[in-house]
Amino acid sequence: MKRTLCLVFIFVFLTSFIFSGCGSNNQAQTATTSGNSSTQAEASSTQNAPTANTKIIVTPQLIGDPDAKISISWLPKDGLDTPNKAVATYLADKAKAWVEKNPDVKIIPIAQTVNIQDAMAKLMVQVAAGNAPDVSGIDSFLVSKYYGYLQPVDDILKEKNIPLDSWFPFAQNVMKPKDKILAMMFTTDVRLFYYRKDLIQTPPTNWDELITTAKQMSDKGNVGFLYPAGRNETTSCDFLPYFWSQGGKLVDDSGNPVFNQGDNKTYMLNALNFIKQTIDEGISPKRVSTFKADSDMNSEIASGKVAMFLGGNWLAKQVSDIIGTQQFSDLWAVAPIPMKAGASRTTTSGGWTLGIFTDDEQKRKLAADFVISLYIDDEGMAGYCSAYGLLPPRKTIYDSAEPFKTNTVFQQCKEELEYTTIRPGASIYNVISQDLQIALSNVITGVSTPEKALDEAWNDVLKQKDAQKQ
Amino acid sequence: MLPSATISAATRKKSLSYGLWRISQGPVLWLIPLALVLVTFFLYPALEVVRISFTNSDMISNTYHYTFNSYIRMFTDASFYNMIWITFFFVSFSVIFQFLLGFIIALTVDKGEHLRMKGTVVARTVALVSWSIPGVVIGIIWNILYNESPSGIINYLISFVGIGPVPFFTSPVIALFAISVANVWRGTAQSMILLYAGLKTIPMDVIEAANVDGANSWRKLLSVIIPSIRPVIVINILLNIINTFNTFDMIMSLTGGGPGRSTEVLVLSSYTTIFQLLDLGKGSAIAVLLLLINVVMSVIYIRISKEGVST
Numbered sequence: 001m002k003r004t005l006c007l008v009f010i011f012v013f014l015t016s017f018i019f020s021g022c023g024s025n026n027q028a029q030t031a032t033t034s035g036n037s038s039t040q041a042e043a044s045s046t047q048n049a050p051t052a053n054t055k056i057i058v059t060p061q062l063i064g065d066p067d068a069k070i071s072i073s074w075l076p077k078d079g080l081d082t083p084n085k086a087v088a089t090y091l092a093d094k095a096k097a098w099v100e101k102n103p104d105v106k107i108i109p110i111a112q113t114v115n116i117q118d119a120m121a122k123l124m125v126q127v128a129a130g131n132a133p134d135v136s137g138i139d140s141f142l143v144s145k146y147y148g149y150l151q152p153v154d155d156i157l158k159e160k161n162i163p164l165d166s167w168f169p170f171a172q173n174v175m176k177p178k179d180k181i182l183a184m185m186f187t188t189d190v191r192l193f194y195y196r197k198d199l200i201q202t203p204p205t206n207w208d209e210l211i212t213t214a215k216q217m218s219d220k221g222n223v224g225f226l227y228p229a230g231r232n233e234t235t236s237c238d239f240l241p242y243f244w245s246q247g248g249k250l251v252d253d254s255g256n257p258v259f260n261q262g263d264n265k266t267y268m269l270n271a272l273n274f275i276k277q278t279i280d281e282g283i284s285p286k287r288v289s290t291f292k293a294d295s296d297m298n299s300e301i302a303s304g305k306v307a308m309f310l311g312g313n314w315l316a317k318q319v320s321d322i323i324g325t326q327q328f329s330d331l332w333a334v335a336p337i338p339m340k341a342g343a344s345r346t347t348t349s350g351g352w353t354l355g356i357f358t359d360d361e362q363k364r365k366l367a368a369d370f371v372i373s374l375y376i377d378d379e380g381m382a383g384y385c386s387a388y389g390l391l392p393p394r395k396t397i398y399d400s401a402e403p404f405k406t407n408t409v410f411q412q413c414k415e416e417l418e419y420t421t422i423r424p425g426a427s428i429y430n431v432i433s434q435d436l437q438i439a440l441s442n443v444i445t446g447v448s449t450p451e452k453a454l455d456e457a458w459n460d461v462l463k464q465k466d467a468q469k470q
Numbered sequence: 471m472l473p474s475a476t477i478s479a480a481t482r483k484k485s486l487s488y489g490l491w492r493i494s495q496g497p498v499l500w501l502i503p504l505a506l507v508l509v510t511f512f513l514y515p516a517l518e519v520v521r522i523s524f525t526n527s528d529m530i531s532n533t534y535h536y537t538f539n540s541y542i543r544m545f546t547d548a549s550f551y552n553m554i555w556i557t558f559f560f561v562s563f564s565v566i567f568q569f570l571l572g573f574i575i576a577l578t579v580d581k582g583e584h585l586r587m588k589g590t591v592v593a594r595t596v597a598l599v600s601w602s603i604p605g606v607v608i609g610i611i612w613n614i615l616y617n618e619s620p621s622g623i624i625n626y627l628i629s630f631v632g633i634g635p636v637p638f639f640t641s642p643v644i645a646l647f648a649i650s651v652a653n654v655w656r657g658t659a660q661s662m663i664l665l666y667a668g669l670k671t672i673p674m675d676v677i678e679a680a681n682v683d684g685a686n687s688w689r690k691l692l693s694v695i696i697p698s699i700r701p702v703i704v705i706n707i708l709l710n711i712i713n714t715f716n717t718f719d720m721i722m723s724l725t726g727g728g729p730g731r732s733t734e735v736l737v738l739s740s741y742t743t744i745f746q747l748l749d750l751g752k753g754s755a756i757a758v759l760l761l762l763i764n765v766v767m768s769v770i771y772i773r774i775s776k777e778g779v780s781t
Binding site: 124125129130286289290303430434441444445467 | 617640641727730744752
């Protein structure tokens with residue numbers, strides 16, 4: 001028996017080494033296999049297809065004629081199986097209309113995981129291994145990492161009469177890093193300063209005014225000012241505008257970190273000292289360092305005891321859903337984010353882009369045409385963003401389509417989007433962001449002074465940058 | 471008379487069939503499917519992580535070279551040793567109190583059954599509830615309990631006796647205690663079940679003999695009960711150590727490693743290094759360290775299990 005077990009063990013070990021030695025080739029195998037399994041799933045779901053005199057079916061696993069000659073794999077931000085009914089219906093209707101016009105093409109949607117970070121990491125592995133989907137949704141924050149793999153879409157946008165300058169300037173920079181348009185932004189968001197208009201007559205415009213106003217509010221038993229400062233990317237998004245508005249730069253043109261050099265160091269210390277001041281003055285509680293997402297503030301905001309807060313535009317809808325749309329519009333208003341006196345008006349934005357990975361000319365054009373009809377052209381962007389409640393990154397949509405044309409909040413967001421600064425696409429940014437989150441947390445909890453926290457962040461970033469070079 | 475070549479071919483054929491028959495009668499053939507599953511889904515990924523840990527891979531490019539740099543960077547990182555201390559505290563605190571509380575509950579339930587008290591099944595079931603809740607949900611539950619705003623349940627309750635508010639997540643020291651307590655709550659049920667099962671294996675005549683000898687409760691516990699279930703206790707502690715080292719989901723949803731790095735344990739650091747910093751080499755090196763700890767614990771567990779079986 002011992003001999004038999006020994007043989008089995010040797011077999012297991014040797015086989016695993018053979019597998020292991022195959023390295024990235026095996027990743028290719030895995031991806032192909034998963035593609036096959038999704039195709040198998042299609043067959044079982046045909047019974048749910050809308051019946052027509054064609055063979056076209058629309059399911060979360062397949063859109064189009066199962067026998068169509070051309071197959072396009074599509075990794076959407078949200079698939080047809082999204083729990084958001086309005087979005088699912090919108091996508092299904094638009095996708096069906098497109099495949100009816102293109103009966104030779106079938107679309108194979110690929111399931112996306114809910115965790116964006118994980119989903120984008122998985123896509124990176126696929127892209128690096130040469131198994132990218134033909135077309136994919138990509139978080140705009142990470143799109144720069146895919147530039148080397150994306151196919152240009154200038155010709156297709158020109159053919160569709162969609163000019164690049166119909167997008168906000170920040171989006172243009174994301175989409176066209178050099179001389180070609182490599183990605184198409186289809187949603188965006190913006191950080192806003194919210195204040196209680198029933199309590200505050202004139203919103204503060206700079207840090208000093210903010211602290212004075214917040215103190216007055218605190219004296220009346222309110223929480224003066226809330227913002228997220230937990231360990232998450234949202235913290236960087238809410239904090240960095242304070243730095244950028246003074247003219248600060250995180251990285252130089254070569255992508256090297258510079259946020260602790262020259263004037264940048266002063267700007268960063270100013271921003272960290274402002275955060276420290278909000279805690280020391282008692283206008284913000286230390287628990288802001290536990291808010292890992294903007295929505296973590298919702299329960300306190302809904303309690304009616306918060307006077308001002310900083311957060312994404314989506315909080316307007318989330319808080320409205322809790323306290324009621326009417327009460328929200330009666331109590332809350334938005335204004336530009338207060339900055340250091342004399343600094344420029346700035347906010348930040350994120351969003352999602354679409355990228356074409358296939359280098360097959362026919363599929364490149366078809367894939368681009370498909371996603372443009374769903375998300376990018378006037379009808380597509382207005383339809384998708386209104387179904388989802390997101391902001392369109394094309395400014396022309398705010399002048400032409402409802403509800404963006406008449407809704408006050410959307411119009412205010414449009415104004416703020418003109419002042420957006422986006423996070424740099426440098427490969428070191430992720431490290432800078434994480435180290436700044438830790439620095440903020442240490443300043444808020446009193447573990448470090450702003451100077452010490454900044455130095456620790458800087459040293460760690462330099463060490464990681466050196467590691468990247470090796 | 472048949473030619474010799476024909477005889478040897480027939481003999482070979484016969485011996486081949488016999489060999490196949492022998493194999494089919496043994497366990498090897500039946501173990502192959504299981505072995506394939508183990509290799510594909512368990513051993514291969516683990517070896518792949520070990521391989522990647524010796525490269526400078528990242529998530530962005532598919533080019534890499536083999537190097538010890540990931541390990542050098544891990545061991546020379548100043549925050550690494552703080553992370554080891556945090557992990558050591560988290561595991562030690564969790565394992566000690568999971569065992570103690572689990573043992574107390576198991577003894578109480580067992581005693582209650584001997585006394586034919588009502589409610590022992592309910593007590594067992596209630597203790598098990600925490601075991602069945604996913605880590606992320608436990609994180610949310612304890613987040614609500616620990617909330618530092620006026621709506622936080624624990625801070626609200628202790629305010630009646632004039633204490634608080636306690637900065638559960640904004641004080642680095644208290645935050646580490648807070649996640650450890652939440653993990654004790656999570657793991658006590660497993661200890662209770664294992665130790666309860668162990669207590670059920672103690673022969674009644676041994677306890678009765680101790681009673682006849684005039685042993686008090688404390689002496690019975692130390693000299694009879696604990697020695698009788700020693701293998702179960704060791705296995706329980708080892709399983710708790712492995713589970714606690716691998717605790718990720720609960721900490722992620724409770725603190726995300728903050729404030730600062732004060733609750734960043736090894737497994738969380740591996741995750742953030744790979745998925746946030748996109749540093750596959752260093753993240754894998756941290757994962758390999760975790761793997762080594764788990765392998766050592768598993769080997770001890772297997773040895774003790776075998777000893778338990780042989781005795």
